[in-house]
Amino acid sequence: MSDVRYPFTAIVGMADLRLGLLLNAVSPAVGGVLVRGEKGTAKSTMVRALAGLLPSIAAVDGCRFACDPAAPDPQCPDGPHTSFGSHERPSQLVELPVGVAEDRIVGSLDLERALAEGVKAYEPGLLAKAHRGVLYIDEVNLLQDHVVDLLLDAAAMGRSYVEREGVSVRHAARFLLVGTMNPEEGELRPQLLDRFGLTVEIAATRDPAERAEVVRRRLAYDADPAGFAARFAAQERELAEHITAARELLPKVELTDVALRQITAVCAAFEVDGLRADIVMARTAVALAAWAGRVEVLEEDVRKAAQLALPHRRRRNPFDAPGLDEEQLDRTLEEHSQPEDPEPEGDGPGPDGDGDGGDGGPDSGGGPEGGGPDGGGAPEPFDGGTPETSAPESGAADPELPAQQPVPAQHPSPARESAPVAAGDPYRTRLFTVQGTGHGAQGRRSPAETTGGHTIRARRPQGTLSRLHLTATLQAAAPHQVARGRAGRALVLHKDDFREQVRQGRESNLVLFVVDASGSMAARQRMTAVKGAVLSLLMDAYQRRDKIGMITFRGADAELALPPTSSVEVGAARLESLPTGGRTPLAAGLLRAHEVLRVERLRDPNRRPLLVVVTDGRATGGRDALARSQRAAALFAAQGTASVVLDCESGPVRLGLARTLAGLLGGSAVSLDELRAEGVASLVRENHANRTNRATTTSIASLRKAA
Incomplete structure (x- = not known):
């Protein structure tokens, strides 16, 4: 790959992204920019091009934290800088890999010097390297939550705090933070979105002429990077000078x-x-x-x-x-475009001596009703009239998410397919987990050994040593120092002395929904409640950073409505547009789920699945439909797949088929009422009260018998 960056001024279109990046270059205090857009829209190209426009910086000689000679950081670990030289260097562009570890970001104890020389030394991380430059995070939505929190905290405070492995360090970390993401691969939590100063939505242009120009320029750059950059060198210099001039003007700007x-x-x-x-x-x-x-x-x-x-x-x-x-x-x-009038001081006479000035004259500022509540000036935004309802709910503005409105009754089609109905309001659900301890990606659902949890024990390294347990290593080496002829402060270590940390946290899982969309589910308006329940489980999966997939079955077959993905929003959209009607091919749905999980185990063997079957348990499609469903369920039980059956059966007469299915799957069954977290809490309290009452009754009976 060429070392010559693609010129910033050569990028076609994307005015908002261009402006957002330039504003952060002028004032890093804005807080960075998050670039959201579909793949292949030159997000990364533009961010890398921006680094070449930033002015060079002066740095203290020998300082690993790029301290400014004009104002050295008094807390710099390489300080104090009292007598020093300086040098000019370009602003740094630091790219953060998706799988980066926390100690690589903030830095950590220099283990080599600590063990070989017996001294405590700090090894700076990527935040120190990015100081006074650009920190670029590609696919920020795929980073682990605690890593994103750490980065955004440093960006907001302008300082990195390191408290780990006996090291206590503080150093300046002011940088232009830029993150890019493809929403199809999963969203950031709203709390993390709020930490980015600006957000820009981009999409590839649909203008053929503009697309042709993008392709033409890219081909020219690939053929001759240096020559292509030279064509735009004058524009690049002009833009860099504009950034410098705006930075100098910034302190003089007045916010009225x-x-x-x-x-x-x-x-x-x-x-x-x-x-x-x-x-x-x-x-x-x-x-x-x-x-x-x-x-x-x-x-x-x-x-x-x-x-x-x-x-x-x-x-x-x-x-x-x-x-x-x-x-x-x-x-x-x-x-609010006019200056705010000062409020009057009580009801005393006005400056013209005419009492309270409320006579409606030209100087009174009063309207037909004698002025507003502030004694004059502009009227309230809604002065007694009906407020305009032009601001829709934010979710209704998304073309992929249909508005949640009741669908008018329609006559069924010849195929007996009912029109999609809106989902009920989502609510907080009870937590379903996969039993045992996993090794999957960090999340918030099931127990697992992770890289970011709390340390529970030490063990001999399994493979490459990545998380040294310092205390356990020293304890293992200490008894052998005399026999090894230790001299001085340095420890004599052998390979067998090293121990690594075992940390326990929670992992994310693959939650695969198998949704019954047959005619029996549409009876008695149940589908609205069922969709509301699934939507609630989708929200729970979003908050726990799970991957999700969705299979629907109705008519004669099952359909993979949503392949496993991290984009829960797409799952919600597919759920809203789900029609119902026809027979109930339960066996087909289970077999399709079994095949999807088989493929996903090959792709990501560490991510454990959780099967959620949403059905009333009925199976139609021939005499042996029920037997086929039972054989399909036995496949999951044989593999030990964690499963939950959401029992959608209602009415006074219930067959209990969903609970029978849960037993065959080796999982549990939960009714719609039991799914709510508050409903579960009340059930626990009721069961506890019943047990207490029974125990009290038994004790009284025993006392009476003894008497």
Whole structure:
């Protein structure tokens, strides 16, 4: 691969992404940018190209943390810097691998020096290397949650805190944070989304001429990288000078009271949580003014700042798509575009001596009703009228997620297929886990040995040593130091002395839903409740960082509606559009699930599956339909697959077929009522009360008998 970066100015289109990156280059305090978009849209290319535009930095000679000679970090581990030289170097672009470990990010004890020389030394991590440069995280949504938390904390505070393995270090870590992600591969939690300053949604252009120009430029770059870069060298220099000029102008930009009031009014109108959005919008608006060469923030800066800083903070639940209502934004900005009038001091005479000034004259500021509640000025946003309902729910703006509205009754088609019905409201469900201890990717569901959990014991290394248990290693080596002829402070270690940490946490699983969509499930409006239950389980899987898959069966066969994926949002969309009707080929659904799990075990042998069968247990399709279903269920029991049957049977007469199926699967059965977490808690309390009452009754009977 060529060392010549693709020029930033050679990238076609994507104006919002270009602007978001440049604003962070002007003011890193904005908090970074998250780039969301489909694969193959040059996200990574543009981020790498930006690093070449950043001004060079001056650094203290010999400092591993790139301290600024003009203001050295007083807490720098390589300090204090009292007498030093300096040098110029380009801004660093540090790329974070998806599988990076925590100690590689923050740094750790230099084990080689600790064991060989007997000294405690700190080995800097990637955060130290990224200081005063760019930290780029490709596929940030695939990182482990605790790693993302750690990165965003450092980005927000501008400092990295290291407390591990006997090392206590603090060093500056100010960098331009850029993350890219493909939403199809899974979402970030809303709490993590909020930590990114700006978010930009991108998609490949549908204009054939523009697409042709993208291909033409890419082919020219691949053929001659140096020559292609030379064509854009003048534009690159001009853009780099623009960034430097905006940085110098930034401290002079004034955030007026009107602009600040518009910012806070917009954040309040869109009901964003907390005050981080207000601060980010203010910093972004100031950076926009500096980029435009102005020293005052205007309304157009506030509008653009809202478009970049608020969409990802509008999510009200995990299945809502980011979005912003432009009409509501314009209306809020217009309502707060004038300076706020000072409030009157009580009901005393006004400055003109005419009492309270409420006579409706031209200077009174009163309306037909004698003025607003503040004694004059602009009216309230909704002055007694009916508020406009132009702001839809955030989830309804996503074209992949149908609006959750009751579907009008329709006559069944000739195939007896019913139209899709909306799901009921999601709720918190009880926790289902896979028994035993796994070794899968970190998550929040089942117990597992992980890299980020708490240390429970030490053991001899299995393969390459990656997590040294220092105390256990020293204990293993200590009894042999005299026999090994130790001299001085350094320990004499043999290979057999080393011990590694065994950490226990929780893993994510593959939750495979097998959903009965036959005609019996549509009876008595059960499908709305069933979809609500599955939607709740999907939300639970999202929060526990699971992969999910979905198989539906109806009519004559089963269909893989959603191959295993980390994108729970796609699963919710498929569930909403699920029609019902026809027979119940239960055996076909189970056999299809068995095949999917077989393939997934080959792809990811460490990820343990959890089978969730949603059915009333009925099986139709011939005399031996029930027998085929029982044989299919026995396959899962033989493999020890963890399973749960969500019993959807209702009505006064119940056959108990779903619970029989659960027994054949070797799993458990849960009714729709028992699925709710609060319902389970009440059942536990009721059972406990019943046992207590029975014990009390028995004790009283025993006392009476003894008497």
